[in-house]
Amino acid sequence: MDVPRRMAVELKKLVLGGWLAAFVSACAVTNEAPVSYPRKEVAAVGGDLRQVVRVVDGDTLVLAPNEKVRLIGVDTPETVHPNKAVQCFGKDAKAFARALLENQTVRLVFDERYTKQNHKDKFGRTLGYVYLADGRMLNAELIRQGYAHAYTRFPFHYLAEFRDLEREARQSGAGLWSFCPLS
Numbered sequence: 213m214d215v216p217r218r219m220a221v222e223l224k225k226l227v228l229g230g231w232l233a234a235f236v237s238a239c240a241v242t243n244e245a246p247v248s249y250p251r252k253e254v255a256a257v258g259g260d261l262r263q264v265v266r267v268v269d270g271d272t273l274v275l276a277p278n279e280k281v282r283l284i285g286v287d288t289p290e291t292v293h294p295n296k297a298v299q300c301f302g303k304d305a306k307a308f309a310r311a312l313l314e315n316q317t318v319r320l321v322f323d324e325r326y327t328k329q330n331h332k333d334k335f336g337r338t339l340g341y342v343y344l345a346d347g348r349m350l351n352a353e354l355i356r357q358g359y360a361h362a363y364t365r366f367p368f369h370y371l372a373e374f375r376d377l378e379r380e381a382r383q384s385g386a387g388l389w390s391f392c393p394l395s
Contacts, residue, residue: 259321264313270305270359272337273313275320282337283351284323285374287363289388300392305359312344312353319343323369341370352377358387 270288289302354360362374
């Protein structure tokens with residue numbers, strides 16, 4: 213191989229390597245802060261501070277004085293369902309919720325879409341978003357950490373965000389997405 217041709221081959225390798233390095237660096241480095249869900253302001257009705265009495269399971273809790281609350285847009289694996297066995301990652305989801313909620317005061321916020329039904333589901337549980345003292349929404353945090361599926365059967369304010377959180381948790385193998393067989 214003559215010198216000019218060898219130099220052309222080496223130059224092509226160098227340019228290709230440079231482009232590859234730039235592409236990998238661009239994919240790996242970002243200056244953006246991590247996205248905190250939910251991204252938009254809540255369309256809230258209510259928003260009172262309440263004491264947590266107990267955690268029933270990952271997506272249901274009791275607030276003082278004795279109000280059972282079902283988290284909107286969240287479905288954790290079952291632990292106390294009368295007709296179902298304890299499901300994979302159910303105990304983990306309950307333990308996660310308990311660790312965040314035990315002896316805590318939280319903010320209960322309603323979704324305007326459930327005003328007509330007094331913010332209740334068919335079982336009489338209050339439907340709401342629960343915010344922790346640090347400002348995180350428990351509903352979103354359960355999905356983000358892989359302790360819950362986004363429950364999208366009924367419309368709610370954060371439906372798109374919760375779907376995104378579930379997709380991200382699934383792709384990263386967070387929580388139940390690494391340990392439980394897909395059904």
